[in-house]
Amino acid sequence: MKILITGGAGFLGQRLARRLLERGNLMGKPITGLTLLDVVRPPDLGDERVRAETGDIADRSVLERCVGADTQAIFHLAAIVSGQAEADFDLGMRINLDASRLLLDVCRSLGHAPRVLFTSSVAVYGGTLPDVVRDDTALNPKSSYGTQKAIAELLLCDYSRRGFVDGRVLRLPTISVRPGRPNAAASSxxxxxxxxxxxxxxxxxxxxxxxxxWLLSPQKAIESLIAGCELEQEALGTWPVVNMPGxxxxxxxxxxxxxxxxxxxxxxxxxxxxxxxxxxxxxxxxxxxETSRAEKLGLAAxxxxxxxxxxxxxxxxxx
Amino acid sequence: MKILITGGAGFLGQRLARRLLERGNLMGKPITGLTLLDVVRPPDLGDERVRAETGDIADRSVLERCVGADTQAIFHLAAIVSGQAEADFDLGMRINLDASRLLLDVCRSLGHAPRVLFTSSVAVYGGTLPDVVRDDTALNPKSSYGTQKAIAELLLCDYSRRGFVDGRVLRLPTISVRPGRPNAAASSxxxxxxxxxxxxxxxxxxxxxxxxxWLLSPQKAIESLIAGCELEQEALGTWPVVNMPGxxxxxxxxxxxxxxxxxxxxxxxxxxxxxxxxxxxxxxxxxxxETSRAEKLGLAAxxxxxxxxxxxxxxxxxx
The missing domain is CATH 3.90.25.10 (UDP-galactose 4-epimerase, domain 1)
Incomplete structure (x- = not known):
């Protein structure tokens, strides 16, 4: 079982990597390789299963170096955060949209429909919202970040429907409390x-x-990413997007x-x-x-x- | 007032062109130029205001030839229809998504925020639908065409929100009765x-x-395109997407x-x-x-x- 984590030098990426290495398996199979890809060099985790790759995720050749016929699970965490995507429109489009699509296209070209998990966000919603936001509430994002995430969701759903990937999206609440320093997210x-x-x-x-x-702790976020990746496609039905409890x-x-x-x-x-x-x-x-569907799928706040x-x-x- | 119609050789494009020439004005200004762009040569309408351009709409230089600082309204009708976009995934992505984005980017680069009307479709909906589909019902398209249209909508909304264009989307019912021959649309x-x-x-x-x-006649479709283009941004509020009556x-x-x-x-x-x-x-x-919003905006079936x-x-x- 080989795994790729994009955004592997980031806070969630590193934490997910450590947890996966500790667990030793995913989807019932032993983890033999874990590639961490990021634009800055991922830290050395002191584990020989780990391969650190530095590069621009919007560059096809970088992705082709990181995704192979033996890659069975991909956690796509790399993103330009909300505040930065609002300040630099082109950068947000390039990383949040183009790179996500490129990743799906590289998977498609390999032909083995790997499991691909995208993280999405509360930011896909916006505008006049009903009292209770439900799975079937329309997306009307009021930020470029939210727009780009909403588009990536639609792409992943269609690539999944066509059998190019075995995809799923977790819409994550705002993660709090993050360690480290402030970042450019509007929710920092x-x-x-x-x-x-x-x-x-x-x-x-x-x-x-x-x-x-709508908040989720880092601990629960990591648990959710792993549980979300391990969900069978059948459990997700015809809509592989899950509004995460918070x-x-x-x-x-x-x-x-x-x-x-x-x-x-x-x-x-x-x-x-x-x-x-x-x-x-x-x-x-x-x-x-509303979170009843996520709870039925075993995800918790x-x-x-x-x-x-x-x-x-x-x-x-x-x- | 100069206008561009993409898909100008198509059934709706030609019909819209004729109607606009007949009217002589749009948004209260006399029409001095009407560019018809299509991949096949648009027919000669025998009017000196018309310029016919043939080219690939996903090619930036073609769009730059057709959109200038004096282009004040753009009707973006060019599309790969549903059946064809399902059969040829890459072609659908290229025309329905990439070309739509390119058009928005060319407008953005000019800086004068021209009015841009995208047509969208019933195909953006799908999956388990409530008894009454409303403006705030989530999009869950079950075709690549619907996915590409939903993405183009999101792009147009964000480019509008940022002031790059003065955009609006009309979600059209299935047009019936079209003259001519069958096409590759699933609804042909x-x-x-x-x-x-x-x-x-x-x-x-x-x-x-x-x-x-959910049907609309060609006559009403053309009336709607013109009325939709003439709507002031304020009338559309924070959501420039209109579910058209049918x-x-x-x-x-x-x-x-x-x-x-x-x-x-x-x-x-x-x-x-x-x-x-x-x-x-x-x-x-x-x-x-549900169509009450469209009706308030003066659009009719x-x-x-x-x-x-x-x-x-x-x-x-x-x-």
Missing amino acids: FASGIIREPLNGERAVCPVSGDVRL LSVSVAEMVDALKEVAGEEVASLIDWQPDLKIEKIVGSWPGAW DRNFSDVIRAFIAESKAA | FASGIIREPLNGERAVCPVSGDVRL LSVSVAEMVDALKEVAGEEVASLIDWQPDLKIEKIVGSWPGAW DRNFSDVIRAFIAESKAA
Whole structure:
């Protein structure tokens, strides 16, 4: 069983790689090779099953180097995040759309229909949303990132329907709490307002407290990626897109959870500085959606956000 | 006011060109130039305002020849029809997706945000549909054509949101009765079962009588294209996609209308020969959708299908 992870130097990519190596198998088969592809050099994981590849994922020859007739599972995590895709339209189109299509085309040319998992996002929704966003709610993205993700979903569905790949899409909630530093995602603050105060640093919250987010912890995200990859095509029926369970938490509730876990003083390190550009993008995303289908497929959210913060603290201490 | 019609040699393109020349103006301005672009040579319309261009619409230089800083309205009708896009995946992707994107990019590079109208289709829907398909019903296309149209819609919406074009999409019902000969559209029979019998020829109906279609006459389609182009961006709000009104008619009801207008003998020229490939595609399309928004925008359907047949007969006699 050989696996490719695109975005393999990224936060989720590295974490997924470590978890897969630890597990030793996927889809019931031993993992014999794990290629990590990224535009920056993936870190050395000290495991001889790992091959690190550096290159531009929108370059066909790079993908052809990483996907072979023996590649049986692909986790396509590489992406230009929402804020950056809004700021640099061409870059977003090239990585989020063109590279995704190229990956599907390279798989198609090999002819063995490998399993391909795309991650998508709350950002595919937007505009006037019903009270409860459901699987059959139309996509009306209000960001270029959301548009590009929605297009990649449609492509993956059609390539799957035609038998070119055995594809599936997981629409992930916003991941919080991410370790590390802020990034160019419009939702970067959703980790920053927890992580920075816990590190004794000030953090800016660019949206108001009543903005509702749909959140998933990194731990649950990795579990979901593996479970999603292991789902049989039949289980997905005629629609291989899954709206992932999450926690619906307002920003004020996130801060309350931080107070509960770490105290008032820590929470007072948050500076409320509205940024209309960010509020416009993040406010267009659903703060929750219907998840019964995902639950039937065995996918699950975190129990509550305080526990998510506690897990982040425990992990930071262990690291 | 200069206008471009892609697919200008096609049935709708020619008809739209004639109507625009007859009108003499669009969006309140006199029409001074009308470029017809197609892969085959558009017919000579005997009007000095018309420029006929032949070329591959997926070739940037061809589009750059046809779209200039003075192009104020573009009707993008060129497409590979459903049956052909299913049979030739690469051709469908190239024309229905790549060329549509290229057209948007050429407009973007000019910087004057021309008005751009894309036509889309019932084929963007599919899968398990609710009883009433609404504007906010998710797209789950079950054909490559539908997928490519859905992607083109998303692109146009984002290019519009960013101000690169002043775009709008009309999702057209199946056009019936088309004159001429059968084509490679999965819905070709929706004209053939009326047109051929009226011409004394046998016609094959590849789907069962209870299949419900969402129909629009050529006359109403042309009126809608012009009205849709003339809609102000503000009227469209944040979602420039319009589900066009149509007639919801079962195939059996279409045949009943043919009997009513032309008699039993004419209707007996239909041979019922099920074709599962066609039934699968056409059966995935909605047989109706909610149209109140389109009606508020001043767009209208035909009154009944018998009148549509009568108009076709009258027009055929006049030609």
